[in-house]
Amino acid sequence: MTATFENNRRPSLLLDAEDEPTGARKFRSPSGTVGHSLDNTDMVALTTSFDKQISEGHPMFFEQSETFAGVRSLGAPGVSHQWTNFYSEGKAGFEFMQNLRVKYIQESAQDAQSNMKNDTIDWFLYPKPLPKFWKFESDKRLYDGAQSANGEDMQGYFYTRTNDDNFQKQDRVQLHYTGQFFKLSHYAKELTKFYTERGLPMAMATDYPAVVANVPPITQFGQHFEKCLDLVTSEQMDSQAVKRTEYLLHRYELFQQLQGRSEVRESRLVPHRDFYNIRKVDQNYLLSGCLSQRQLNDFIWEKLNLEPNRIVYLDANGKQFTLRQIFCQGSDDSSIGLKAVDDLFLDWYRTVYLSGDHLTRTDIWQQNPKYLAIARTFLEFDNVIDGEYFAEMVVKYVIQSFEKSKYQVAQLSVDFQFGDSWWTKFSDWVTRWKLVSYNIRWNIRLNRCFSKLYAANRVQNFQDYLDHIFRPLLELEGSQNVKLQFVLSTVCCFDLVVSETDDYVWKSFLEPQRTSPADWSGCGDNPPVAYYMFYIYQYLKVLNEKRKSRGRNTIALRNYCPINASRVSQFRKKLSITEQFESLICNFLLCEGGLLQAEPLWRVSPTILYLYYLFQIPVVVSPLSSVSLLLEHGHSEAGRVPIKDRDVTTPSTRTYTGNPFMSMHQMGLKVLLSSSSVLLNCSYTMEPIIEEYSVAASIYLLTSADMCELVRDSVLTSGYEGFYKAHWNGVRLNKTDFFNERIGLTDTWYDQELDTCYKHNVPNARRLYRRNCLEREWQFISG
Template structure:
């Protein structure tokens, strides 16, 4: 394999879902949410279905009155009393497994329960391991269920959130994308199973060539598998040979069928507008922010002492990943030197009359500076537009001819959402042809690398795909099972955001599984998402994306924000770019997201446009630290997150973060390399486990209280 730990064989077929009667109800709710999101784009100040009235006195008074009436009704219910008793027993069991001992390890001793106690059948998670961490002050809230809402609403919200996490886990596993260990362990406990490390699925990135190895060596291309690839309904299928193609029997490579995806999408869309779930998530997020404030107040000096004890390490010499985005939307005019687009083509293109020579010089200069600084890595974007299948061969030739490889650079391919421009100019007959131009050369290079040596070599240093354009351009079309197939999409209007994401993700999934069979590197899907436009973009990304860029609109939906926290979805944020385009710096939610525990990192966006120095990434960190008073530990935590979500290989991450970086919590942190305090890592780990245990306890309580047949 290309450089990750050995993993067990994964399921080969994407599990399909048959539509049920209740799913039709969910679909209707999802359509209402989609319509609400469109209205919210047009009337920015309107309160949407997925938001919470946090500062409306009348709304707060009415909501409080409703909650009071529910509480009074609960007190008079015998059924509720029994459910509360079950929850109390379950919570006592969960807390006993989480309470740290005086030496900083986690207790493994279960409470003494009577034989009649129903909690005895709840399986031990198998995840509480002792870890070494300095003593610090912990904030713990005890009680029946600690959610501030009724038992019925609590259980209802927990079921919906758990279902959404199961949905994301399914999509991540089958595409070789990352799903957090801790969350996966709690999901296995619901299924009465133990989480096993050998079942974990990870992306596979090509390691950097060793000293003395030629990064442009074309001689190691594997042979021809003689497979046949054909696009059908927007997804490329792979056949063993022409006979199997004629029989219509493709290889067993997983892909998400359209009905399953749209049904899963509808479930999450309906969830973000569900009243009890919104209330629960809103309160939990407020609690997370307050809990971090208390942690910081109680332990700031302890964290600082811990960092001071690490010799020869500070924020400046920890590894920092940097994504460099380049726009191809309405802001492109700002890139034109002295207003001439021809100069942009001359300086910033790979396929001009100079064969991209000037652009290669710029890349080499930046690469040299990165290698000199040692502690920064970059993931610049290169564009594939889908106008012609020859774009890939041209890009690979540029890479090899100008020798732009650097150990400090990994490449991400961005696909601008500009089908409407191609169609208007009659360059493409349909959206399906655009998809074929983007993905068919990759399948051909994977099936027969010897005939596609240059592209095979270039793909070693490509780690993912991005979907880019101005998100504020909205489409009134809701992606559903009734949507035209890509081959049928011949209109001049652009398909909606979720349509782009589904077909890109589906083809990346099939491609990754084919490449994994060959022992080749895989790709992550890392779209621009949530910078502007509809909140529904973030729902589509929750299903399909390994990580996202920007994510500003998460602040509009407490349910989505909480789900992104529970699933630890990485978010690369660029507040300086946002400040110029969409959101004032002081209103950027990065600091709020960081405090709550979302997996955020800082990144540059269009450094030639928005930054004033050659050290664009350090500019982002310096301004964020000054404006938001970020501590050294905060900055190093953000830097560690950036390396985790990057396309660096397994060996490189082990070198930069520590040998056990795949483990969650303090056990996976090497403070000598990351400069992140073990106290901070323990706080994040224990807090996430606490939030997940609330959901698992509610689901277990529901099972216990189900009436017997």
């Protein structure tokens, strides 16, 4: 069947069809005769109330004028009193949790309005943005001036061992990227000038002992925690949340059936903009695994060829090792083998080194000296060579790759090491090796390793744990450290890592509600997740207040949802909930940056899942990552298997499609895809972020609208500056008369102009659908 189309692009988000602007800003539809199947593009839209109800996802007996219309729309006859009870109790509960979340987020200055970097006028953006149409291959600064091909240049081209006496380090191939032009002295000069003109202090002393003394006890937060727990564990709330979740999933299917082809057609009308040339932000790109196994092997072989006799490692006894001595088991070079880094090393690196066991195990030096040497030499920045190899790999395989692609950006997450002067060492490493780029920002990961640090005699109580993190940031010396201040200006989030490797068994059974950080020592018991979250939140609150008063950026808080569903929370007595539940409530109350490792959210609690949807809290998932949770059971009744019928002897059949991220996306959550740890993912391409999206698109047959919506959300909820969000997505915080979106219930982003789809290519139909669904759910809650 064929049809001749007129220029009938879908009306904008604000205007009706008759008011739709025409002219240069209106994209032209393809002309001519196009073949189509019998679907929505061939149908004439009817204007009856029945057709309107169906297109909006309403049941046909729904009447807008009825009392409690949103409640009765999904109810069965004869049970209206139950819906009335749900309405009266649910409305008060949701309002309480809404006010509580806004209170905690705004008091800690985590909201977007409190963050100075979202001010496109008064924020000191350094380095200055690149030209609009900049491309890596067109920037003449990034190429060597003279590239001759004479015989001398080709001498030793195929050599396997550097033995030329004339070889010099400067003869190596230089890595070119925009950060190579970064100069700390120029940054310090421009920063001083900027703050002097505005009358802001460059440094400010903070009485750290007074900060410690003024931290409130955890008692009130515990009461808020328990109140929220009572609300979200209500059986009636859970029952209705399941129905609302299923309703949203079915409504999305109906929307795709009715308007799916229109979305595709609308996307094609936007010229020169598709998934590949839209910015996509990986918000949890782990620095400890930012390169693949092949890249790490290639780099090691390159260094073994160039400088095999360089001293790169000191063991626990102070013995020096050259690069060749680390890998060669004998005198013959062939003993290195084809793979310097094998799967056994990766398994040890994940289970022993990254988990922190090397802090307390004294036998690790004797059992795996080679593995420890590799990790310390190539995957750490605090070592004999000042992190030179690690920095070179980050530039070569991460920064340079991102800049060449232009449209891939990431927030690199670095693990905080509880050693002496970690902040100073990290900022020195970043500025010395110029790990500066328009395409990267930083997150700081805080592990729940108090018990391991206590066993290693690095801390005496939990207050020491907090002092390691926040004392250098709050004292005057840190305020005067230009390197540290530059790094902090690029830090987006503090992430609390909740892992199955965290110590769990207690010996002294302290009462978290009555024990201050200075008194939390006992036998080195690991505090509960909520205990970590509350005190990190309190010190981050002080830090953000200080930075906000000086015109600096503030930092958001995030945490992981643990995979292990069998651990019972130890935060409050007589509460039979898991650590997963505890982590989700803490994230809901205290974190503006979103939820990491969010796959368990789909099964822990229907009510919490529904709350995350209503409040549009960002959730980060990693379907391809080996550390992500692949779920086999969902919230839908059809997908649930009664516990009594489950065969525990049957091995788990986990697959990619078992990951719930697609259901989250269809429901309307702000889902963000992340590559997480590329080193542990067995990534097969040079672009892991693109690989993450392409696998999802291939398996779920995602449309252009789906892909563009995912990447747009990754920018909108990221920690990037307001200038870049305006440039990439066309949004800002200043109120306009155009379309707006609320993120986390605390941040409202407004479109800068009437139609911004030429920046992100998310069809207006999709954005209208998401807004209408969310508004309808809030109408359901509020009556």
